[in-house]
Amino acid sequence: MNPQTFVPTNLQIVRVKQLFDEAIDILQEYEPPEGYYVAFSGGKDSIVIYDLVKRSGVKHDVHFSKTSVDPPQLLQFIKEHYPEVEWDRPELTMFQLIEKMKMPPTSNCRYCCKYLKERYGSGRLVVTGIRKKESYRRSQRNMFEISKTDKSKRFINIIIEWSDIDVWTYIKYLDLPFPSLYSESYQRIGCVLCCMESPKQRKRDAEMFPIHKKAYVNAIQRALNIKPSKHFGTNAETYFEWWISGKSVKKYFGLKEQTTINFEEV
Numbered sequence: 636m637n638p639q640t641f642v643p644t645n646l647q648i649v650r651v652k653q654l655f656d657e658a659i660d661i662l663q664e665y666e667p668p669e670g671y672y673v674a675f676s677g678g679k680d681s682i683v684i685y686d687l688v689k690r691s692g693v694k695h696d697v698h699f700s701k702t703s704v705d706p707p708q709l710l711q712f713i714k715e716h717y718p719e720v721e722w723d724r725p726e727l728t729m730f731q732l733i734e735k736m737k738m739p740p741t742s743n744c745r746y747c748c749k750y751l752k753e754r755y756g757s758g759r760l761v762v763t764g765i766r767k768k769e770s771y772r773r774s775q776r777n778m779f780e781i782s783k784t785d786k787s788k789r790f791i792n793i794i795i796e797w798s799d800i801d802v803w804t805y806i807k808y809l810d811l812p813f814p815s816l817y818s819e820s821y822q823r824i825g826c827v828l829c830c831m832e833s834p835k836q837r838k839r840d841a842e843m844f845p846i847h848k849k850a851y852v853n854a855i856q857r858a859l860n861i862k863p864s865k866h867f868g869t870n871a872e873t874y875f876e877w878w879i880s881g882k883s884v885k886k887y888f889g890l891k892e893q894t895t896i897n898f899e900e901v
Contacts, residue, residue, distance in 0.1 A: 636803065638679075639818045643804035651804045655687070658793050661778075662691040665760070665791060670694030672759035675720055677705075677713045678824045679813055680764030683805050684793055685717075688762055695762070697721065702751040703728035704826045704847060712814045725751045729826070730854035737862045739855055739878055740830045747826070749784070758787045765792040768799060769823075834881035841879060851875060 643651075662671070673688055675681045675697045688695050699713060699720045713720060732750055733739050740747040767774040778795045782788040794802070806813055816824050825832070827847040828840045841848045855878075856871035866884050867874040877887045 636799070637818065638803055638807070638813060641803055641807055643800075643807055647800060647804045648808055651801055651808065654794075654797060654801060655805070658687050659691045661791070662688060662693050662762075662793060666693040667760045669759070670696060671791070672756045672761045673697040674756065674761050674763050675699050675713075675717070676764070676825070677709045677717070677814060678764070679802050679806060679817065680766060680794060682811055682813060683797075683802055684762050684764045686805075686809065686811060687793060698723050698755060700752045700755060701725070702747075702826050703730065704828065706814075706816060706824060706827055706844065708816050709814050709824055712812070716812045723755050725754075730850050733851070733854040734857045734861070737858045739851065739858075739875075741878075742830050745830060747830070751826075753782075753784065756788050757785050760789045760791055763790055763792050764794060765790075766797055766802075767795055768797070828879065830878075834879060837879040837881075848875075 671688060671693060673681075673685055673695050675685050677699065685697055688697075697717075697720050699717075700723050701710075702725065727735065727750060729747060729751065732747060736746055738744070765773055765776055767776060776792060776795060778792050780790040780792065782790065805811075814824055823832075827844045828837050828851060832840070852871050852875045855874050856869070859867070859869040859871055859874065863869050864874060866888075867877070877884065880887055882890065
């Protein structure tokens, strides 16, 4: 769906008005004395939750976790449209983490979120934009939750039952600004070259954000200089290519070998 051309129907608007009323009631009912901690990413879901919080009139403070691998378009968007948002900066950048961990994050070893995003909001009731429709794993989530890593931190996933259409209907009906990347076929906006994205999306990121790609390769090189890879030695370029491919090492090298043979035959 192209958000630039999307026009919500009357039925969609009616549904979102009902969702709006429900969300406002919940936010007002559970408002903590110290106010909500609003986790703001600058993406479409956080745009909606922040607007809901503001319209509900509850006490709150809003935070953006700068990861060091955020799309520049997103950072500019937040600076321009949400100057009041507080930026939380990590002790280590993604690239320093890669060197420290001796490897880039993977779907099976996603250490990055722990260091770059999940360390904030301790002791608070955190408003998030998590939705069940985003993934199977998130479909198992609930509106009210306690952090698994920090028992003092609680979550209220206020739009947990909303669909993509609901979110865009809300944004378009209220004429809220949104990042330009959504008009460039991005369905979700997060870290550049996130290990949880599809190989297709990660390859696109590598082409669209060459400065980030270079920084990743350089970080991998520093990690390999400390601890060479069993399969890639100290070749950071090949390691990076495999890392974004989404393939097993065996399959990656098998496909590479086949490609080379085909070219030789031609």
